[in-house]
Amino acid sequence: MILASAGLPEGVDLSNTLLILGGICVVTVVLRALPFAAMKFFRESALVAWLGIVMPVGVMIVLVMYTLVDSTDKPGGVGAALIAVAFTVGLHLWKRSATWSILLGTALYVVLVNWVF
Template structure:
């Protein structure tokens, strides 16, 4: 059994490291709030991330049959149209996903 002094030292070091690691991002990012580059990236990155996710998702669209590609095409059209109309990413992604699952299930006969 370790002595209480050793346990207290280990707990103190662990607490200091945990606090430091949690505080470090705020200390490092504070000077960047005034950066023009960070401001530009904060405006452009959401669109870039969505384009990458869309490309990654649509890479598996079957091209041998129009019927097999139908759920993908309709879901993307619904998602884009709904997002342009409502400007709500959560709603457009959720509804697009539901449309895709419903069409894929219906076409699979389930």
């Protein structure tokens, strides 16, 4: 078979490769669809509702702490991180927009680390 040798290393069979890729494809589709299928069971859950309220704040706290702790040995150091965090908090208190706060705070941090400090 001419396709079996086209571009494949020696000893690799095209049919086995296609079977493996097909299996990977099926598993990927099932894993991506599973949360949507499970959602109907958790829609009325008090735990899921509570997690929906506290998780965004918890994730942001973890990310801020990681940035501050990890910035001690990075360019710009803690100074750039603290300036960016203060700017982000101030912007959020002023505009009440998580999107703009995160976007502009991240942009300021990138500018401080790469061009200022």
